Amino acid sequence: MSHVNAPVFADVPARPFRAGPAGTHITIRGLTKYFAGWPLYEDFDLDIPKGRIVSVFGPNGCGKSTLINMIAGLIPIDSGEILFDGKSLKDTKIGYVFQNYREAMFPWMRTIDNIAYPLKLEGRSKAEVDRRMEELVASFDVKFDLRRYPYELSGGQQQTASIMRALAPGPEVLFLDEPFSALDYEMTLFIREKLQEVFMQTGTTMMLVSHDLEEAVYLADQILLLTKRPTRVAEIIDYTDARPRTVSTLSEPSFVTTKRTSLEIFQREVRR
Ligand SMILES: Nc1ncnc2c1ncn2[C@@H]1O[C@H](COP(=O)(O)OP(=O)(O)O)[C@@H](O)[C@H]1O
Numbered sequence: 001m002s003h004v005n006a007p008v009f010a011d012v013p014a015r016p017f018r019a020g021p022a023g024t025h026i027t028i029r030g031l032t033k034y035f036a037g038w039p040l041y042e043d044f045d046l047d048i049p050k051g052r053i054v055s056v057f058g059p060n061g062c063g064k065s066t067l068i069n070m071i072a073g074l075i076p077i078d079s080g081e082i083l084f085d086g087k088s089l090k091d092t093k094i095g096y097v098f099q100n101y102r103e104a105m106f107p108w109m110r111t112i113d114n115i116a117y118p119l120k121l122e123g124r125s126k127a128e129v130d131r132r133m134e135e136l137v138a139s140f141d142v143k144f145d146l147r148r149y150p151y152e153l154s155g156g157q158q159q160t161a162s163i164m165r166a167l168a169p170g171p172e173v174l175f176l177d178e179p180f181s182a183l184d185y186e187m188t189l190f191i192r193e194k195l196q197e198v199f200m201q202t203g204t205t206m207m208l209v210s211h212d213l214e215e216a217v218y219l220a221d222q223i224l225l226l227t228k229r230p231t232r233v234a235e236i237i238d239y240t241d242a243r244p245r246t247v248s249t250l251s252e253p254s255f256v257t258t259k260r261t262s263l264e265i266f267q268r269e270v271r272r
Pocket residue numbers: 035036040059060061062063064065066067
């Protein structure tokens with residue numbers, strides 16, 4: 001009889017939850033997401049390590065943004081489970097940096113008030129907010145006037161401010177979706193270094209979507225390479241060079257090899 005092995009309760013998962021290896025921060029199990037009847041992710045599993053930067057790289061439209069948006073709770077999932085140290089998203093503090101910094105800030109608020117906004121939402125006292133703001137300004141070595149409105153700042157300054165805002169409450173995970181792609185090269189290099197410094201100070205788990213392989217590898221402890229849709233993990237590559245990484249890192253054999261391997265996997269996947 002075919003129904004003998006069917007689950008007794010339809011809402012009980014068929015498989016027990018499988019924890020990730022030691023050091024896992026985010027566990028994704030059986031993630032399924034369809035858009036307009038077409039699968040983007042189907043029964044997708046992934047473990048994101050704690051206190052590491054994971055760069056997400058893959059073909060155009062493979063679902064990089066959708067992946068981090070689902071983990072960050074910005075897009076609903078069809079089914080599956082996403083846990084942060086075993087907790088759900090509602091018990092987890094996250095930060096998010098958008099590609100489009102021009103639409104990310106409240107235009108009617110001074111930059112400093114934009115950055116402090118999540119702290120105020122948390123109900124922190126004025127003294128606490130001021131102390132945290134001083135800390136952020138020092139760690140970002142901010143040289144521009146935060147009392148200006150966002151539209152009075154350059155793109156790079158605005159994106160610096162939106163990274164500061166995302167980090168202000170001390171998130172457990174920081175998501176960044178192509179945070180440099182609207183910036184000029186000089187600004188990209190500057191913010192990339194800032195991000196690396198902050199990471200070295202705080203050890204915040206980060207998921208960084210990038211379409212620039214050099215940047216993806218440069219910042220990463222792990223490069224998550226995705227396939228074309230329906231999207232699977234093509235490969236996960238560890239990149240362990242010491243931090244701080246610098247311009248000379250770019251010509252290190254380990255960097256060059258990691259980048260080449262990633263590119264080969266990427267090319268294999270886009271040709272498939
Ligand atoms: N709201 C939506 N409705 C329908 N299709 C969508 C929607 N958002 C994304 N998609 C599709 O899902 C796929 C993945 O999109 P996205 O995550 O933005 O890709 P990536 O960031 O890797 O370029 C693309 O094929 C895109 O067209």
